[in-house]
Amino acid sequence: MTNARHEKAPLRPGLASGPGGVTATWWYTVLSAMFFAVSVLFVWFWIARATAAEAPALLVLYVAGALVWLAALSLALRAPWRAEAERPARAGRSVTLAVAGVAAVSAGFGAGSVTLALALVVGIGVLSLPRGVRGRVTVVATLVVAAGAIIESTAERFGAAAISWLVPFLFATALPGAIVSTLWWWEIVRELDRSRAAQARLAAVRERLRLADDVHDLQGHHLQVIALQLELAQRLLMTDPEAALRHLADAQRSVDDARAGTRALATRFRGVPLPDELANAVDLLRAAGVDATLDVSADADAAPREALGPVVREATTNILKHGGGAWARLSLHRDDGRWRFRAANDAPAPVGVGDTAEGSGLHGMANRIAQAGGEFSAAARTSDPGAAAEGAVAAEFVLQAAVPDEGEPQ
Numbered sequence: 001m002t003n004a005r006h007e008k009a010p011l012r013p014g015l016a017s018g019p020g021g022v023t024a025t026w027w028y029t030v031l032s033a034m035f036f037a038v039s040v041l042f043v044w045f046w047i048a049r050a051t052a053a054e055a056p057a058l059l060v061l062y063v064a065g066a067l068v069w070l071a072a073l074s075l076a077l078r079a080p081w082r083a084e085a086e087r088p089a090r091a092g093r094s095v096t097l098a099v100a101g102v103a104a105v106s107a108g109f110g111a112g113s114v115t116l117a118l119a120l121v122v123g124i125g126v127l128s129l130p131r132g133v134r135g136r137v138t139v140v141a142t143l144v145v146a147a148g149a150i151i152e153s154t155a156e157r158f159g160a161a162a163i164s165w166l167v168p169f170l171f172a173t174a175l176p177g178a179i180v181s182t183l184w185w186w187e188i189v190r191e192l193d194r195s196r197a198a199q200a201r202l203a204a205v206r207e208r209l210r211l212a213d214d215v216h217d218l219q220g221h222h223l224q225v226i227a228l229q230l231e232l233a234q235r236l237l238m239t240d241p242e243a244a245l246r247h248l249a250d251a252q253r254s255v256d257d258a259r260a261g262t263r264a265l266a267t268r269f270r271g272v273p274l275p276d277e278l279a280n281a282v283d284l285l286r287a288a289g290v291d292a293t294l295d296v297s298a299d300a301d302a303a304p305r306e307a308l309g310p311v312v313r314e315a316t317t318n319i320l321k322h323g324g325g326a327w328a329r330l331s332l333h334r335d336d337g338r339w340r341f342r343a344a345n346d347a348p349a350p351v352g353v354g355d356t357a358e359g360s361g362l363h364g365m366a367n368r369i370a371q372a373g374g375e376f377s378a379a380a381r382t383s384d385p386g387a388a389a390e391g392a393v394a395a396e397f398v399l400q401a402a403v404p405d406e407g408e409p410q
Contacts, residue, residue, distance in 0.1 A: 025189050030077050033182040037073055037123070040171040041066040041107070048111040062110025065103045069120055072100035076127045077183075093128055100124045115148045119172040123179045131187065138180045146173045214265055222258035226251050275300045277309055278330055281316040285328050288320055290345075295331040303332060303339045304403050307372040311401045314361050315343035318378075323347060323397065338374070340402045347380050347397035365401070374403035 048062040075096050101121055108117020122141040126134050149169035233247035275296055285292035312330075319328050324346035331342045362378050369376040378399040 026186065029182050029186040029189075030074075033077060033179050034070070034074065036178045036182075037070060037175065040119075040175050041070070043171050044107075044111050044113070044116055047113070058110045058112070060110075062107050065106030065108075065110055068103035069100055069107060069124070072096050072103060073124050073179075076100070076124055097125060097128060113152060113172075115145060115152045115169060116172050118148055119145050119175045122176040126176060126180055127183065134180060135184070138176050142173060142177050145176065149173050211265075215262075218261045218265060219258060222254050222261070226254045226258075229254065273301055274303045274305045274308060274312070274332065277305070277312050278332060281312055282330060284316060285319060288325070290319065290323070290325055291327040293329050295329075295333075297333045299334065300332050302405075303334075304372065307369060307374065307403045308332070308339065308341050308401060310368060311341055311365050311376075311399075312343075314365050315341075315399045317361070318397070318399070319343065319345045334405060337405045338402045339405060340400065343399045344396050346395070362399075369401050369403060372403045374401060376401045 045062065045066070048059050076093075104120030104124070105117050107120060108114060122138070122145060126138050126141065129137055149172060152169070229247045229251040233244040233251065236244040236247065278294055278296055278300075282292045282294045315330070326346045328343065328345040333340055362376075366376040366378075378397070380397050381395060
């Protein structure tokens with residue numbers, strides 16, 4: 001039966017969510033542009049209100065044009081967020097720009113200002129231009145708006161306005177540059193996000209290539225040896241059966257070596273950082289009803305995982321299988337140039353106080369730690385040192401392992 005494999009679709013550039021993505025930056029960028037645009041239109045609202053005292057319809061026209069223009073601006077600002085394949089068709093963009101142009105002219109007519117209408121048209125029109133052209137066009141258009149503002153500000157009617165002409169005209173002149181600068185900032189952030197994603201993909205590809213090389217070197221060597229030994233055994237099977245059996249035994253040992261090497265390779269690539277291993281162990285103990293606590297150094301990522309990882313797993317197994325089930329205390333610290341792991345738990349089983357456990361798993365852990373140049377101990381203890389008699393009930397079982405700081409770095 002074929003198993004259906006569901007692969008997660010890759011995120012579009014700039015669409016990553018969470019702390020590591022750029023969603024928050026996007027909203028900050030869009031809201032900054034919209035806030036500045038609303039501020040400009042709000043300032044000009046007071047100009048329109050003062051100049052349209054005798055014609056309220058002009059104020060209504062300004063408000064309607066301003067609201068429609070803001071809606072068109074919000075639609076135009078969505079385009080940089082979308083992937084190229086999902087951007088609206090050229091006809092849709094043309095309709096948005098046409099509506100925005102009409103709204104800009106309406107707002108400018110309602111406020112009695114050609115400068116405002118020109119600034120609104122330029123502010124939304126430059127968003128549809130290519131990135132390389134957009135900046136130069138914005139500079140030229142801003143100079144034109146500034147010239148219009150200087151000419152228009154000399155009109156006699158602005159001298160009687162409730163607000164000085166300087167503020168609204170400066171706001172209008174700065175509007176195109178403000179919108180384009182926020183878009184420029186977003187494009188930089190998006191390119192950085194794409195570069196980060198590309199680096200992550202490249203690192204994954206390099207890791208897969210390294211794994212492929214390791215598997216090829218490991219399996220290729222052993223398969224060649226096995227093939228040679230089997231060929232020799234086949235040739236000697238009729239003439240020298242004992243020699244053929246020896247070659248078959250050698251082939252079997254080569255198979256075992258290949259399997260061991262493959263397991264070691266898989267362990268190296270699938271290894272979990274030691275702090276995560278300890279956290280998983282505590283979660284497992286708590287799920288079993290054990291009151292488990294964990295105390296780990298902040299730099300525990302540097303602890304030798306290959307040496308201490310199996311010890312952590314063995315200690316967790318012992319607590320679950322042989323512990324009293326009430327409490328457990330796990331810790332990992334660096335002290336005097338050695339990483340020291342300690343696991344203590346309640347141990348109600350009658351054992352000799354201070355006797356070292358001789359379980360096969362613990363014995364294997366002791367050998368592993370010894371090969372790494374460290375020390376290993378596992379012993380039962382009582383809370384009363386005077387009760388050191390055979391058959392005393394142990395208060396706790398303590399497993400300790402210490403390995404040199406020069407162990408495998410993470």
